[in-house]
Amino acid sequence: xxxxxxxxxxxxxxxxxxxxxxxxxxxxxxxxxxxxxxxxxxxxxxxxxxxxxxxxxxxxxxxxxxxxxxxxxxxxxxxxxxxxxxxxxxxxxxxxxxxxxxxxxxxxxxxxxxxxxxxxxxxxxxxxxxxxxxxxxxxxxxxxxxxxxxxxxxxxxxxxxxxxxxxxxxxxxxxxxxxxxxxxxxxxxxxxxxxxxxxxxxxxxxxxxxxxxxxxxxxxxxxxxxxxxxxxxxxxxxxxxxxxxxxxxxxxxxxxxxxxxxxxxxxxxx
Ligand code: SAH
Numbered sequence: 001x002x003x004x005x006x007x008x009x010x011x012x013x014x015x016x017x018x019x020x021x022x023x024x025x026x027x028x029x030x031x032x033x034x035x036x037x038x039x040x041x042x043x044x045x046x047x048x049x050x051x052x053x054x055x056x057x058x059x060x061x062x063x064x065x066x067x068x069x070x071x072x073x074x075x076x077x078x079x080x081x082x083x084x085x086x087x088x089x090x091x092x093x094x095x096x097x098x099x100x101x102x103x104x105x106x107x108x109x110x111x112x113x114x115x116x117x118x119x120x121x122x123x124x125x126x127x128x129x130x131x132x133x134x135x136x137x138x139x140x141x142x143x144x145x146x147x148x149x150x151x152x153x154x155x156x157x158x159x160x161x162x163x164x165x166x167x168x169x170x171x172x173x174x175x176x177x178x179x180x181x182x183x184x185x186x187x188x189x190x191x192x193x194x195x196x197x198x199x200x201x202x203x204x205x206x207x208x209x210x211x212x213x214x215x216x217x218x219x220x221x222x223x224x225x226x227x228x229x230x231x232x233x234x235x236x237x238x239x240x241x242x243x244x245x246x247x248x249x250x251x252x253x254x255x256x257x258x259x260x261x262x263x264x265x266x267x268x269x270x
Contacts, residue, residue, distance in 0.1 A: 002035065002038050004031060004035060006031070008031060008032060009035075010035075010162060011036050011040060011095065011123075012121075013091045013092065014088050014093075014121065014203075015092070015093065015120075015122060015123065016087075016095075016126065017032075017040075017095050017096065017124075018102045018108055018111060018112055018115075018123070018124050019032065019033045019036055019095060019096065019127065020033070020102050020108075020126050020128070020129070020140065021033060021050065021097050021127055022053075022127045022128040022133060023100055023128060023137075024050040024212065024213040025050070025137070025213040026053050028127075030125060030126070030127065032125040036125070037058065038056075038058050039058060040058060040093050040095035041061060041062060041093045042061065042062045042087050042092050043057050043095045044066050044080070044084060044095070045064070045066065045098075045237060046098050046099055046106075047099075047166075047211050048098070049067075049097050049099050053097070066083070067077075069213060077110055078114070081110065081111050082114075084096055084114070085114065085115065088115075088120045089120075098127070098270065099130070100128065100130045100133075101126050103124070103126070104131070104182075105153075105155050105182045108124075119125070129240055130239065131180040131182060131211055133213055134212030134213060135207075137209070137213045138209045138212065138254035138255070139250070139251045139253075139257065139258065140248055141247055141254070142180065142205055143178070143247070146180045147177070148177040148246065148247060149177075150175070150176055150177060151176065151178040151180060152176035152179050153181075154167060154172070154179060154180070154181055155181070155184070156182065156187050156242070157186060161186075168247070169191075169195060170198040173199055174198065177227065178243065178245030178247055179195075179242075179245060180241065180243050181241065181244070182241060184242045188228055192224050192225075196224060202225030203225065205222075205223060205248035205249050206223055206248075207220065207243050207248045208222070208234075208242050208243075209236055209240060209241045210236040210239070210240040211237065211239065211240075214237075218236060218237075220234045221251065224244060227242075248261075
């Protein structure tokens, strides 16, 4: 248990806390998340939860993997919800830990609905989503007053694995100066073609941020016309966020993490 200088709600037996763990860096956890890690009897976590965060769980906590990763067999979503309900009914303090924010493309809403339907008391703790925190660690602001007054978060992958047909790519292309795309690597070719076809420019800046906020973070800066080729050449690994739009240009001045790494290398060299 950690001693917090502020009063925080306890994770009570029989409750489920649905908690966002952020994109990777444990420093991006909320106090509620850390507090829950110090109290939980069971931690049910996804593949995207950084192992350094699981190390913060209370000694003796039961760590249950409920992960899935594109292409690999997935624990059925209803199974996960049922397990949460069973643990809660057994009087456990249940921490459901999800990568990023539970309510952003993370099926947290499905789990919360199942808990609500079963009458299980729950708390929702938001996390820093990869589409915001990951961009910050790449030195890319989600908005800048002179660049964009709107931003769209979207998934490049729909349930079933196809490119989302329900999205109106023409409208997105015209209406949203900045697009932040989750799960977009597989269909990047098709997506960039749709956007180019709808009038976006080949030279428009694109950044792809892989394993954002982890020690393995990699960023590729490219353009809408060249992103598929550049992405393949860089052999980027998932998970990755794709950001399209003028804000990417600001990275040349704002890449604070790159500057830190350069400074560390220079210090090593002396
Ligand atoms: N709930 C999560 C998103 C889950 S969907 C959130 O709020 O961040 C999974 C997708 O999130 C991945 O395919 C990838 O696009 C993105 N993602 C999650 N963690 C990431 C990370 N550390 N770096 C880059 N992308 C990440």
